[in-house]
Amino acid sequence: MGFFSKFRKKSPWILHYNTGGCNGCDIEILATLAPKYDIERFGALNRGNPKQADILLVTGPVTKNCRDVLRRLYLEMPEPKVVVAMGACGHGGGVFRHLYNVENGVDNIIPVDVWIPGCAPNPRALIDGIVEAINIWEKKSKDKEYMKNHSKDMIKNLGVNDD
């Protein structure tokens, strides 16, 4: 499979989920799809389907109401996958840190690989983040780390019941 791994670098398919941020980051995701920044140059497509996605792009601080959906999406994505938390919200909740209905960042719910700083990060920052995510993704698929990782324990750690 080493041969195939070479190509994953060039075809990251994105799944985007907003977990209660301010839309700011989502607007910028739309802006990167637009002609000026055109993220399809990297082969990235916004598939909107967890089963076919490689990069989970999460915006927002994760509200308690969004938590379970986020977990489900993460588990539905086939390995190997990368999680990118976009914006200050994704890291510790940003300005929403310690509000009563907020989980203080994506990292408290699912493992995150890349954090993009900014509020809102501009499209250049998002592109940088995606490039970084692709590198990590490639490393992950080389290490085959996910093969060991994807065990019953991990599912239990995430606290989801089989649906």
Next chain:
Amino acid sequence: MINPNVEIFQSTLETIVEDIKKWYDYKKYHYVTINGVDEGGKLRIDYIFSDYNEKNKMYVFRITDIDFDTLIPSIASVIPSSWMAEWELRDMFDIEVENTQKGIFIKDPNIVAPLRKDK
């Protein structure tokens, strides 16, 4: 500086639906929202309206000194779009409002009445 011209009508829990029904004309007034304020152990509810034709004009029907365990009447029969604000009122202050359900915004049972000062 802004200069809102606010007219406040005092009302009571018993008469509020009647009062609004008598006064409200959907062609002339715009229902804005219902707002609850915790005034130190007692709840105050404002029904806020604005005027389509007059600049800076706002109207408020105000009920003060409500205990947190009384049943609040619903004005959805007069203003059909008021249900959202009423559901929210119930979530945020943990009070009973006619024809409402819990959980429009707050789904975690551990969070109770965030806007009340005593909780």
Next chain:
Amino acid sequence: MVKMFIESFKNLFSKPETVKYPFEPFPEPEGFRGTILYDEELCIFCDRCENVCPPGAILFEIVDVENNKREYNYNPYLCIYCGACVDVCPKADEGCLTQVNTRIKPLGNEVVKNKKLGYLINKIENPKEVEKAWRELEIRAKESREKYAEFKKQQRLKKRAQAQKAKETKTDDN
């Protein structure tokens, strides 16, 4: 429909609007609200930046309670780049806190090191630990503050006791 048909055809033969970032540089505009840089030499430790910061991305930890020695910690990943801290800093004109127009790199493989980013970021090696370390720091900073308050209180009491004593000795003298 027909208009768009023609427009699409025209677009096919005209140059695309895409910029080639990251293969070609695309600098941030002047006045971009980017990273906050800090200069310890100039700081008077008034704590205003810490108090104003909306997400709490600046924390001072009192590492030495007795000498009131404070360490500035800044979390660029939590920062919302509002610039409020620079606005309130009394020493901002001299360059104690400045907001520069560069972005910080995404946190993935490595943590960016720069002395001007405060203490915490420079201590961390593993990028995944930033968030945890910050959570711990929040608790530590709070504790250190309490400790400091306690220390101050003790000192005040001591001083008062001393003053009392001095007074007493004085009255004794009389």
Next chain:
Amino acid sequence: MISAIITIFAPIFGGFVYGIERIVRARMQSRMGPPLFQPFYDFFKLMDKRAIMIHSFHALMGIMYFIAEWFALAVLLLGNDLLIAVFFHVIAVLALVIGASSVRSSYSVLGALRELMHMISYEPMMVLMVVSFYLVVGSFDIKDVLHYSGYPILHLPLVFFAFLLTIPMLLQKSPFDIAEAHQEIVGGPEIEYSGPFYEALYTGKWIEYIYVFTFVFLFGGSHYWLGAILVIFSFLFVNLLDNSSARLDFRRMVKFAWAVLIPLAALNVILLALI
């Protein structure tokens, strides 16, 4: 010989066509677009994903779709009956429909139903086209069509026009990308496929490109240069149309197919039969 090569390497050629199409589409939208080899990058990446099956029948139907699609192309190119190729294509799509409706996801089920609507719209058109070829050439055999010394397009202008407007239905392009409808049902039949199984669908699409454009090529008869021009023209036309129209409702598609396209083609056939 050439047709055998094309058949065997159909996925590769199809991939290139799809790659070119993605660039062309991006350019029409004033974007840069992905590199030419992008479909293959996607292909190899999907190969490497962890395979998750909903249930084995569902996965099997996905693979069936791919195989039947390839088979239809083989039948078409290796000099068999045109009509049989059309029916193999029907089987391929049916496999997709059956697979898609065997899962619980309502998007998938809706997509399957919509796919059936597609079939209702375009299959009669395909049959009519084959019949019209028969009337012109006097044979259902592809070899005879390719050796026909006249210009089929001159006899079949209306059929060609109708087929041009059928291509968006076959290839899932706006205004008739109804079964795929990303913004509505997130890919429809393909939603539950992932990894290597999704690949079957993904490459099946590429083969469909070759399948469709072979039919366009046939309109040139033995004048291959004319066939090539027609292929390029229809490729550009379909993409321009894709980029200049909104998605229509499936009711409108069925109506359009039956009220406009099929009568047009039928008119042409009737005129041919009369003359």
Next chain:
Amino acid sequence: MGNKIVVPFGSQHIALPEPVSFLFDTKNEIITDVRVDVGYVHRGIEKAAITKFEFTNVAYLLTRICGFCSITHAGGYHHGIEKLLDVEAPKRAEYIRLIITELDRIHSHMLANAHVAEVAGYENLFMQGVKDREIVMDLLENITGNRIQYDIYTIGGVRRDISKETAEYIKKQLNKLKDKVLKVYDFYDTDYTFGLKTKGISYISYDDAKKYNVVGPIARASGLATDARAEFDYLPYDELGFEVQTRTEGDVWARNIVRQMEVVHSIDLILRAIDNLPEGDIKVKYKGRPKGETFVRVEAPRGECFYYLKGNGTKVLERVRVRVPTYSNIPILKELFVGEKYSDAQPIVLSFDPCMSCTAR
């Protein structure tokens, strides 16, 4: 095909950037019933605004209620707090506020319209719509330092000035933009398939708009000329000759057209504002703590945004209430679906330009 199929739309769906969930009961792809869940984004901002933040920096939280109307929320809050503190921002500051507010409206409307085109399956129209939007985004980034969260309001004025060169630059870019916007306007207006997909869908009559208290471009598309810019004095709109834009068709198409008309009008307003930019300070000092209560209405891109502020003379406010446009549009949105086709549900939802982040706060 006659069976009842329950189609979930959200909370994660490609056509929705935000988490909101609709459950449609469909029969033959005709919607027979709908259930809505709007609470995914609830973060507890109203509570935090009265406990965790002081009145001087609560605005940084409130602007992050939503990225689209960050400037509107800043406006709603600051106009209210200035009333409570009894300070008046200088004229130049008011003009700069107006310029940024209208620029924000332009980018929001352009994206909203493009998004409707995108979910109607018209990818190229989306691309053409958002292509020119980058001009506005660049302007905003140049003036305020960020593309989404401008943070330019401050109590008693604005934080950044617009220099002479910048003013010239804005003028140049906006004139360029205007031609492009008119071109895209023409596409929305005359495109045949886009019309097929949007005309006559989810019709709201003038009477219903009033009965359900609809606000914003959705109301204006039904002929109801309600606009806080005209009904409430908060920025010098009258001086610049603001006019309410309306249509009467009341469908998805009309909402797009109204928004596009407003974009054109906003460009004119900004150009006039820059020509008449008064000289002077951009900020005044204030004293004291907020005391008393006030009501503010400001016009967000999506309609009227209402603020209620109550201070009690301490550093922390006693009540902050935000009523946002989508909040008052959800009741009618819910009524509209029944009887429509499922394939039209996405354009209907997005023609309301719904923003859950502020509905649930």
